[in-house]
Amino acid sequence: MNRPDEMISIQGLTKRFDALTAVDNITFSVKRGEVLGFLGPNGAGKSTTMKMVTGYLPITSGHASVCGYDVENHALESRRHVGYLPEGAPLYxxxxxxxxxxxIAEVRGFKGVDKKRRIDLSVQRLGLEPVFNRPIETLSKGFKRRVGFAQAILHDPEVLILDxxxxxxxxxxxxxxxxxxKNMAAEKAIVISTHILEEVTAVCTRAVIIANGRLVFDxxxxxxxxxxxxxxxxxxxxELTTKH
Amino acid sequence: MRYVWVIIKRELGAYFSTPLAYVFICIFLGLSGALTFFVGNFFERGQADLNSFFNFHPWLYLFLIPAVSMRLWAEERKTGTVELLLTLPTPIWAVVIGKFLAAWSFIAIALIFTFPLWITVNYLGEPDNGVILASYIGSLVMAGGYLAIGSCLSAVTKNQVIAFILTAVVCFLFLMSGVELVQSFFQGWAPDFVLDTVRNLSFLTHFNVIVRGVIDLRDVIYFASLIGVFLYVNAAIVDLTRGS
Structure with missing residues:
Protein backbone atom coordinates (compact mmCIF):
# COMPACT_ATOMS: atom_id res chain seq x y z
CA MET A 1 0.00 0.00 0.00
CA ASN A 2 2.65 2.47 1.09
CA ARG A 3 5.13 3.41 -1.56
CA PRO A 4 8.65 3.58 -0.17
CA ASP A 5 8.95 7.33 -0.66
CA GLU A 6 5.72 7.99 1.23
CA MET A 7 7.03 8.61 4.74
CA ILE A 8 3.91 9.88 6.46
CA SER A 9 0.51 8.70 5.42
CA ILE A 10 -2.64 10.12 7.00
CA GLN A 11 -6.03 8.77 5.98
CA GLY A 12 -9.36 10.06 7.21
CA LEU A 13 -7.79 11.09 10.49
CA THR A 14 -10.39 12.28 12.99
CA LYS A 15 -10.22 13.31 16.63
CA ARG A 16 -13.25 14.04 18.75
CA PHE A 17 -13.22 15.37 22.31
CA ASP A 18 -16.76 14.69 23.52
CA ALA A 19 -18.90 16.96 21.33
CA LEU A 20 -15.99 18.85 19.78
CA THR A 21 -14.46 17.56 16.58
CA ALA A 22 -10.91 18.88 16.71
CA VAL A 23 -9.67 17.13 13.59
CA ASP A 24 -12.20 16.19 10.96
CA ASN A 25 -11.38 13.54 8.37
CA ILE A 26 -7.99 14.77 7.21
CA THR A 27 -6.11 12.93 4.49
CA PHE A 28 -2.66 13.75 3.15
CA SER A 29 0.76 12.21 2.84
CA VAL A 30 4.31 13.47 2.98
CA LYS A 31 7.12 12.16 0.82
CA ARG A 32 10.85 12.05 1.38
CA GLY A 33 12.41 15.38 0.45
CA GLU A 34 9.29 17.37 1.25
CA VAL A 35 9.08 20.10 3.85
CA LEU A 36 5.43 20.47 4.62
CA GLY A 37 4.22 23.68 6.21
CA PHE A 38 1.22 22.84 8.35
CA LEU A 39 -0.82 26.01 8.70
CA GLY A 40 -3.97 27.12 10.35
CA PRO A 41 -5.32 29.57 12.89
CA ASN A 42 -4.82 28.81 16.56
CA GLY A 43 -7.11 26.01 17.63
CA ALA A 44 -7.54 24.68 14.08
CA GLY A 45 -6.23 21.23 15.03
CA LYS A 46 -2.57 21.47 13.98
CA SER A 47 -1.13 20.29 17.26
CA THR A 48 -3.85 17.69 17.71
CA THR A 49 -2.99 16.18 14.32
CA MET A 50 0.71 16.14 15.16
CA LYS A 51 0.03 14.55 18.54
CA MET A 52 -1.91 11.76 16.86
CA VAL A 53 0.80 11.11 14.28
CA THR A 54 3.47 10.92 16.98
CA GLY A 55 1.32 8.53 19.00
CA TYR A 56 0.65 10.80 21.96
CA LEU A 57 -3.09 11.20 21.41
CA PRO A 58 -5.32 8.23 20.71
CA ILE A 59 -6.99 8.42 17.29
CA THR A 60 -10.81 8.53 17.17
CA SER A 61 -11.04 7.21 13.63
CA GLY A 62 -8.91 6.96 10.53
CA HIS A 63 -5.30 5.88 10.20
CA ALA A 64 -1.86 7.38 10.37
CA SER A 65 1.39 5.64 9.58
CA VAL A 66 5.04 6.58 9.61
CA CYS A 67 7.46 4.77 7.28
CA GLY A 68 4.78 2.16 6.78
CA TYR A 69 4.24 1.51 10.49
CA ASP A 70 0.77 2.23 11.83
CA VAL A 71 1.14 4.68 14.73
CA GLU A 72 -1.30 2.74 16.90
CA ASN A 73 -0.72 -0.90 16.01
CA HIS A 74 3.05 -0.57 15.63
CA ALA A 75 3.47 2.35 17.98
CA LEU A 76 7.05 1.75 19.16
CA GLU A 77 8.36 0.94 15.69
CA SER A 78 6.78 4.06 14.18
CA ARG A 79 8.14 6.24 17.00
CA ARG A 80 11.69 5.03 16.30
CA HIS A 81 11.46 6.72 12.90
CA VAL A 82 10.12 10.03 14.18
CA GLY A 83 11.82 13.00 15.74
CA TYR A 84 9.26 15.16 17.51
CA LEU A 85 9.42 18.65 18.95
CA PRO A 86 6.20 19.07 20.94
CA GLU A 87 4.47 22.43 21.21
CA GLY A 88 6.27 24.65 23.71
CA ALA A 89 9.26 22.28 23.73
CA PRO A 90 8.71 20.64 27.14
CA LEU A 91 12.02 19.60 28.71
CA TYR A 92 13.28 18.30 32.04
CA ILE A 104 17.31 10.81 25.04
CA ALA A 105 20.25 9.09 23.33
CA GLU A 106 20.07 6.16 25.75
CA VAL A 107 16.31 5.79 25.35
CA ARG A 108 16.94 5.75 21.60
CA GLY A 109 19.42 2.92 22.16
CA PHE A 110 22.76 4.62 21.61
CA LYS A 111 25.76 3.76 23.75
CA GLY A 112 29.38 4.75 24.24
CA VAL A 113 31.16 6.34 21.29
CA ASP A 114 28.07 6.34 19.10
CA LYS A 115 26.07 8.14 21.79
CA LYS A 116 28.77 10.78 22.23
CA ARG A 117 29.09 11.28 18.48
CA ARG A 118 25.38 11.81 18.04
CA ILE A 119 25.12 14.23 20.96
CA ASP A 120 28.11 16.19 19.68
CA LEU A 121 26.61 16.40 16.22
CA SER A 122 23.24 17.64 17.52
CA VAL A 123 24.89 20.15 19.83
CA GLN A 124 27.04 21.46 17.01
CA ARG A 125 24.13 21.71 14.57
CA LEU A 126 22.04 23.74 17.02
CA GLY A 127 24.92 25.75 18.46
CA LEU A 128 24.36 24.51 22.00
CA GLU A 129 28.01 24.49 23.05
CA PRO A 130 27.67 27.52 25.40
CA VAL A 131 24.88 25.88 27.41
CA PHE A 132 26.07 22.29 27.30
CA ASN A 133 26.70 22.06 31.05
CA ARG A 134 23.93 24.33 32.26
CA PRO A 135 20.63 23.20 33.79
CA ILE A 136 17.89 23.57 31.20
CA GLU A 137 15.64 25.61 33.51
CA THR A 138 18.25 28.40 33.52
CA LEU A 139 18.31 28.71 29.71
CA SER A 140 16.65 31.38 27.61
CA LYS A 141 13.55 30.52 25.63
CA GLY A 142 15.55 30.35 22.40
CA PHE A 143 18.06 27.90 23.83
CA LYS A 144 15.30 25.75 25.32
CA ARG A 145 13.64 25.54 21.92
CA ARG A 146 16.95 24.54 20.37
CA VAL A 147 17.57 21.88 23.01
CA GLY A 148 14.14 20.49 22.10
CA PHE A 149 15.15 20.56 18.44
CA ALA A 150 18.47 18.85 19.20
CA GLN A 151 16.58 16.10 21.02
CA ALA A 152 14.35 15.58 17.96
CA ILE A 153 17.19 15.16 15.43
CA LEU A 154 19.51 13.20 17.73
CA HIS A 155 18.74 9.82 16.15
CA ASP A 156 18.77 11.22 12.60
CA PRO A 157 15.11 10.26 12.05
CA GLU A 158 13.56 9.85 8.62
CA VAL A 159 10.53 11.83 9.72
CA LEU A 160 10.67 15.10 11.63
CA ILE A 161 7.56 16.61 13.18
CA LEU A 162 8.14 20.06 14.58
CA ASP A 163 5.39 21.97 16.35
CA LYS A 182 16.62 23.09 4.55
CA ASN A 183 19.90 21.20 4.91
CA MET A 184 18.18 18.15 6.31
CA ALA A 185 15.26 18.26 3.89
CA ALA A 186 16.70 16.14 1.10
CA GLU A 187 16.75 12.80 2.93
CA LYS A 188 13.82 13.36 5.31
CA ALA A 189 10.14 14.09 5.38
CA ILE A 190 9.60 17.16 7.54
CA VAL A 191 6.38 18.63 8.87
CA ILE A 192 6.50 22.02 10.57
CA SER A 193 3.49 23.71 12.03
CA THR A 194 3.55 27.47 12.12
CA HIS A 195 1.37 30.49 11.90
CA ILE A 196 4.19 32.62 10.53
CA LEU A 197 3.41 32.73 6.84
CA GLU A 198 6.80 33.90 5.59
CA GLU A 199 8.17 30.68 7.04
CA VAL A 200 6.25 28.81 4.36
CA THR A 201 7.88 30.66 1.49
CA ALA A 202 11.25 30.49 3.26
CA VAL A 203 11.52 26.73 3.86
CA CYS A 204 8.48 24.77 2.74
CA THR A 205 8.04 22.91 -0.51
CA ARG A 206 4.37 22.38 0.20
CA ALA A 207 1.67 23.93 2.33
CA VAL A 208 -1.34 22.34 3.97
CA ILE A 209 -3.90 24.59 5.61
CA ILE A 210 -6.51 23.41 8.05
CA ALA A 211 -9.35 25.38 9.60
CA ASN A 212 -11.84 24.06 12.14
CA GLY A 213 -10.28 20.64 11.84
CA ARG A 214 -10.79 20.40 8.07
CA LEU A 215 -8.24 20.47 5.31
CA VAL A 216 -8.85 23.57 3.19
CA PHE A 217 -5.69 23.77 1.06
CA ASP A 218 -2.96 21.40 -0.08
CA GLU A 239 -9.88 33.96 3.05
CA LEU A 240 -9.34 30.20 3.36
CA THR A 241 -9.66 30.00 7.10
CA THR A 242 -12.58 32.31 7.77
CA LYS A 243 -15.12 31.61 5.03
CA HIS A 244 -17.92 29.35 6.19
CA MET B 1 14.48 -3.86 30.37
CA ARG B 2 16.96 -1.42 28.86
CA TYR B 3 14.26 1.25 28.97
CA VAL B 4 13.57 0.58 32.65
CA TRP B 5 17.24 1.07 33.47
CA VAL B 6 17.48 4.33 31.50
CA ILE B 7 14.38 5.69 33.26
CA ILE B 8 15.73 4.68 36.68
CA LYS B 9 18.97 6.53 36.00
CA ARG B 10 17.17 9.69 34.94
CA GLU B 11 14.73 9.66 37.84
CA LEU B 12 17.36 9.00 40.49
CA GLY B 13 19.41 11.81 38.97
CA ALA B 14 16.39 14.09 39.24
CA TYR B 15 16.08 13.38 43.00
CA PHE B 16 19.68 14.30 43.66
CA SER B 17 19.89 17.28 41.31
CA THR B 18 17.21 19.06 43.37
CA PRO B 19 17.18 19.72 47.12
CA LEU B 20 14.36 17.16 47.45
CA ALA B 21 16.66 14.23 48.14
CA TYR B 22 18.70 16.01 50.78
CA VAL B 23 15.70 17.53 52.52
CA PHE B 24 13.91 14.21 52.52
CA ILE B 25 16.85 12.24 53.88
CA CYS B 26 17.53 14.82 56.61
CA ILE B 27 13.91 14.91 57.73
CA PHE B 28 13.59 11.15 57.58
CA LEU B 29 16.72 10.65 59.70
CA GLY B 30 15.80 13.44 62.11
CA LEU B 31 12.24 12.28 62.66
CA SER B 32 12.99 8.57 62.86
CA GLY B 33 15.80 9.29 65.33
CA ALA B 34 13.68 11.58 67.48
CA LEU B 35 10.78 9.14 67.55
CA THR B 36 13.06 6.24 68.42
CA PHE B 37 14.72 7.96 71.37
CA PHE B 38 12.05 10.27 72.76
CA VAL B 39 8.76 8.61 71.94
CA GLY B 40 9.93 5.03 71.56
CA ASN B 41 12.09 5.23 74.73
CA PHE B 42 14.96 3.38 73.10
CA PHE B 43 17.20 3.62 76.21
CA GLU B 44 14.55 3.20 78.90
CA ARG B 45 13.26 0.00 77.39
CA GLY B 46 16.68 -1.51 78.05
CA GLN B 47 16.27 -4.01 75.25
CA ALA B 48 18.80 -4.69 72.54
CA ASP B 49 16.51 -4.38 69.56
CA LEU B 50 15.33 -1.73 67.13
CA ASN B 51 11.60 -2.18 67.64
CA SER B 52 11.25 1.36 68.95
CA PHE B 53 12.71 2.46 65.60
CA PHE B 54 10.74 0.26 63.22
CA ASN B 55 7.39 0.62 64.99
CA PHE B 56 7.15 4.21 63.80
CA HIS B 57 7.89 3.47 60.16
CA PRO B 58 4.28 2.88 59.07
CA TRP B 59 3.36 6.31 60.48
CA LEU B 60 6.45 8.10 59.20
CA TYR B 61 5.87 6.72 55.71
CA LEU B 62 2.30 7.95 55.85
CA PHE B 63 3.38 11.49 55.08
CA LEU B 64 6.97 11.10 53.88
CA ILE B 65 6.30 8.65 51.05
CA PRO B 66 3.53 10.74 49.45
CA ALA B 67 6.04 13.59 49.42
CA VAL B 68 8.34 11.46 47.28
CA SER B 69 5.68 9.91 45.07
CA MET B 70 3.54 12.98 44.39
CA ARG B 71 5.90 14.32 41.73
CA LEU B 72 6.30 11.06 39.81
CA TRP B 73 3.55 11.71 37.24
CA ALA B 74 1.83 14.90 38.33
CA GLU B 75 4.94 16.95 37.62
CA GLU B 76 5.39 15.42 34.16
CA ARG B 77 1.79 16.22 33.31
CA LYS B 78 2.06 19.75 34.64
CA THR B 79 5.23 20.63 32.72
CA GLY B 80 4.16 18.74 29.58
CA THR B 81 7.24 16.49 29.59
CA VAL B 82 4.88 13.52 29.67
CA GLU B 83 4.30 14.22 25.96
CA LEU B 84 8.02 13.96 25.32
CA LEU B 85 8.27 10.81 27.40
CA LEU B 86 5.31 9.01 25.84
CA THR B 87 6.32 9.79 22.25
CA LEU B 88 9.73 8.20 22.77
CA PRO B 89 9.89 4.55 21.72
CA THR B 90 9.34 3.32 25.29
CA PRO B 91 6.46 1.12 26.39
CA ILE B 92 4.37 2.72 29.15
CA TRP B 93 4.93 -0.18 31.54
CA ALA B 94 8.69 0.36 31.34
CA VAL B 95 8.31 4.01 32.34
CA VAL B 96 5.93 3.14 35.19
CA ILE B 97 8.27 0.47 36.55
CA GLY B 98 11.36 2.61 36.04
CA LYS B 99 9.88 5.53 37.94
CA PHE B 100 8.68 3.24 40.72
CA LEU B 101 12.02 1.46 41.08
CA ALA B 102 13.89 4.78 41.14
CA ALA B 103 11.70 6.09 43.95
CA TRP B 104 12.05 2.80 45.79
CA SER B 105 15.84 2.86 45.49
CA PHE B 106 15.77 6.37 46.83
CA ILE B 107 13.84 5.21 49.93
CA ALA B 108 16.34 2.35 50.26
CA ILE B 109 19.17 4.89 50.28
CA ALA B 110 17.40 6.88 53.03
CA LEU B 111 16.97 3.66 55.04
CA ILE B 112 20.64 2.76 54.66
CA PHE B 113 21.56 6.10 56.22
CA THR B 114 19.90 4.98 59.47
CA PHE B 115 22.85 2.61 60.02
CA PRO B 116 24.17 4.60 63.05
CA LEU B 117 21.17 3.25 64.98
CA TRP B 118 22.18 -0.26 64.12
CA ILE B 119 25.74 0.44 65.24
CA THR B 120 24.43 1.98 68.48
CA VAL B 121 22.31 -1.00 69.40
CA ASN B 122 25.16 -3.38 68.59
CA TYR B 123 27.53 -1.31 70.72
CA LEU B 124 25.14 -1.26 73.68
CA GLY B 125 24.05 -4.86 73.62
CA GLU B 126 23.76 -8.01 71.59
CA PRO B 127 20.69 -7.71 69.41
CA ASP B 128 19.44 -10.37 67.05
CA ASN B 129 20.82 -8.96 63.82
CA GLY B 130 18.75 -11.41 61.81
CA VAL B 131 15.59 -9.80 63.15
CA ILE B 132 16.97 -6.34 62.43
CA LEU B 133 17.78 -7.33 58.85
CA ALA B 134 14.28 -8.76 58.44
CA SER B 135 12.82 -5.54 59.83
CA TYR B 136 14.81 -3.46 57.36
CA ILE B 137 13.58 -5.65 54.51
CA GLY B 138 10.04 -5.45 55.84
CA SER B 139 10.22 -1.69 56.12
CA LEU B 140 11.54 -1.38 52.57
CA VAL B 141 8.88 -3.71 51.20
CA MET B 142 6.17 -1.75 53.02
CA ALA B 143 7.60 1.47 51.59
CA GLY B 144 7.17 -0.16 48.17
CA GLY B 145 3.46 -0.59 48.91
CA TYR B 146 3.08 3.06 49.88
CA LEU B 147 5.03 4.12 46.80
CA ALA B 148 2.95 2.05 44.38
CA ILE B 149 -0.21 3.68 45.76
CA GLY B 150 1.47 7.10 45.55
CA SER B 151 2.72 6.60 42.00
CA CYS B 152 -0.71 5.45 40.86
CA LEU B 153 -2.50 8.42 42.44
CA SER B 154 0.11 10.84 41.15
CA ALA B 155 -0.99 9.90 37.63
CA VAL B 156 -4.56 10.93 38.40
CA THR B 157 -3.84 14.65 38.64
CA LYS B 158 -1.60 17.44 37.41
CA ASN B 159 -1.55 18.89 40.89
CA GLN B 160 1.14 17.58 43.22
CA VAL B 161 -0.66 18.75 46.36
CA ILE B 162 -3.77 16.79 45.39
CA ALA B 163 -1.59 13.76 44.66
CA PHE B 164 -0.02 14.11 48.11
CA ILE B 165 -3.34 14.31 49.95
CA LEU B 166 -4.98 11.48 47.99
CA THR B 167 -2.01 9.23 48.65
CA ALA B 168 -1.87 10.06 52.35
CA VAL B 169 -5.60 9.34 52.72
CA VAL B 170 -5.53 6.03 50.85
CA CYS B 171 -2.41 4.90 52.71
CA PHE B 172 -4.06 5.92 55.98
CA LEU B 173 -7.02 3.65 55.18
CA PHE B 174 -4.63 0.80 54.40
CA LEU B 175 -2.92 1.40 57.73
CA MET B 176 -5.98 1.85 59.90
CA SER B 177 -7.68 -1.34 58.77
CA GLY B 178 -5.18 -3.21 60.97
CA VAL B 179 -5.53 -1.06 64.09
CA GLU B 180 -7.30 -2.50 67.18
CA LEU B 181 -9.85 0.30 67.12
CA VAL B 182 -11.06 -0.52 63.62
CA GLN B 183 -10.88 -4.23 64.28
CA SER B 184 -13.06 -3.97 67.38
CA PHE B 185 -15.57 -1.96 65.38
CA PHE B 186 -16.12 -4.99 63.13
CA GLN B 187 -15.85 -7.54 65.92
CA GLY B 188 -19.05 -9.08 67.16
CA TRP B 189 -21.34 -8.33 64.29
CA ALA B 190 -19.35 -8.80 61.08
CA PRO B 191 -18.66 -12.34 59.88
CA ASP B 192 -15.14 -13.62 60.44
CA PHE B 193 -14.16 -13.47 56.80
CA VAL B 194 -14.91 -9.75 56.69
CA LEU B 195 -12.81 -9.23 59.79
CA ASP B 196 -9.98 -11.26 58.28
CA THR B 197 -10.17 -9.43 54.97
CA VAL B 198 -10.05 -6.03 56.61
CA ARG B 199 -7.17 -7.06 58.81
CA ASN B 200 -5.29 -8.67 55.96
CA LEU B 201 -5.58 -5.57 53.84
CA SER B 202 -3.59 -3.59 56.35
CA PHE B 203 0.06 -2.68 56.08
CA LEU B 204 0.32 -2.98 59.85
CA THR B 205 -0.79 -6.61 60.07
CA HIS B 206 1.84 -7.71 57.59
CA PHE B 207 4.56 -5.36 58.71
CA ASN B 208 4.22 -6.44 62.34
CA VAL B 209 4.88 -10.03 61.34
CA ILE B 210 8.03 -9.13 59.41
CA VAL B 211 9.32 -6.86 62.19
CA ARG B 212 9.25 -9.84 64.54
CA GLY B 213 11.82 -11.39 62.23
CA VAL B 214 9.44 -13.73 60.43
CA ILE B 215 9.46 -13.42 56.66
CA ASP B 216 6.31 -15.31 55.77
CA LEU B 217 5.51 -16.04 52.15
CA ARG B 218 1.98 -14.69 52.70
CA ASP B 219 3.26 -11.27 53.72
CA VAL B 220 5.62 -11.17 50.76
CA ILE B 221 2.76 -12.11 48.43
CA TYR B 222 0.58 -9.44 50.03
CA PHE B 223 3.05 -6.63 49.38
CA ALA B 224 4.05 -7.96 45.96
CA SER B 225 0.45 -8.16 44.78
CA LEU B 226 -0.38 -4.76 46.26
CA ILE B 227 2.53 -3.22 44.33
CA GLY B 228 1.60 -5.16 41.21
CA VAL B 229 -2.04 -4.12 41.26
CA PHE B 230 -1.35 -0.44 41.87
CA LEU B 231 1.37 -0.25 39.21
CA TYR B 232 -0.92 -1.97 36.73
CA VAL B 233 -3.65 0.59 37.44
CA ASN B 234 -0.97 3.29 37.27
CA ALA B 235 -0.02 2.26 33.72
CA ALA B 236 -3.69 2.13 32.73
CA ILE B 237 -4.28 5.64 34.09
CA VAL B 238 -1.22 7.01 32.26
CA ASP B 239 -2.50 5.46 29.06
CA LEU B 240 -6.03 6.78 29.53
CA THR B 241 -4.98 10.31 30.43
CA ARG B 242 -2.64 10.65 27.44
CA GLY B 243 -3.16 14.04 25.92
CA SER B 244 -5.52 15.42 28.55
Missing part, protein backbone atom coordinates in the same frame (compact mmCIF):
# COMPACT_ATOMS: atom_id res chain seq x y z
CA UNK A 93 14.37 21.58 33.64
CA UNK A 94 16.42 19.96 36.38
CA UNK A 95 18.76 18.28 33.90
CA UNK A 96 21.69 19.87 32.13
CA UNK A 97 21.67 19.95 28.34
CA UNK A 98 24.31 17.23 28.41
CA UNK A 99 22.38 14.96 30.79
CA UNK A 100 19.12 15.51 28.93
CA UNK A 101 20.54 14.69 25.49
CA UNK A 102 22.32 11.74 27.09
CA UNK A 103 19.01 10.46 28.43
CA UNK A 164 6.23 25.66 16.01
CA UNK A 165 10.01 25.19 15.93
CA UNK A 166 10.84 28.88 15.55
CA UNK A 167 8.44 30.21 18.17
CA UNK A 168 10.33 32.39 20.63
CA UNK A 169 13.51 32.62 18.57
CA UNK A 170 15.09 35.89 17.52
CA UNK A 171 15.48 36.60 13.76
CA UNK A 172 19.02 35.22 13.66
CA UNK A 173 18.04 32.05 15.41
CA UNK A 174 15.02 31.67 13.15
CA UNK A 175 17.30 31.96 10.14
CA UNK A 176 19.65 29.36 11.61
CA UNK A 177 16.85 26.89 12.31
CA UNK A 178 15.40 27.37 8.82
CA UNK A 179 18.81 26.73 7.26
CA UNK A 180 19.08 23.59 9.37
CA UNK A 181 15.68 22.40 8.17
CA UNK A 219 -0.42 22.62 -2.64
CA UNK A 220 2.79 24.49 -3.25
CA UNK A 221 3.43 27.87 -1.63
CA UNK A 222 3.37 29.39 -5.14
CA UNK A 223 -0.07 27.95 -5.83
CA UNK A 224 -1.19 29.31 -2.48
CA UNK A 225 0.06 32.80 -3.28
CA UNK A 226 -1.49 32.78 -6.75
CA UNK A 227 -4.94 32.37 -5.26
CA UNK A 228 -5.04 36.00 -4.29
CA UNK A 229 -4.85 38.86 -6.77
CA UNK A 230 -2.61 40.71 -4.33
CA UNK A 231 -0.36 37.62 -4.06
CA UNK A 232 -0.16 38.19 -0.33
CA UNK A 233 -0.21 34.97 1.65
CA UNK A 234 -1.94 36.76 4.51
CA UNK A 235 -4.94 37.51 2.33
CA UNK A 236 -5.23 33.94 1.04
CA UNK A 237 -4.82 32.59 4.53
CA UNK A 238 -7.56 34.81 5.89
Missing amino acids: GDMTTEAFLGF EPTDGLDPNQKFQVRELI GTPEALASRSPSRHLDDVFR
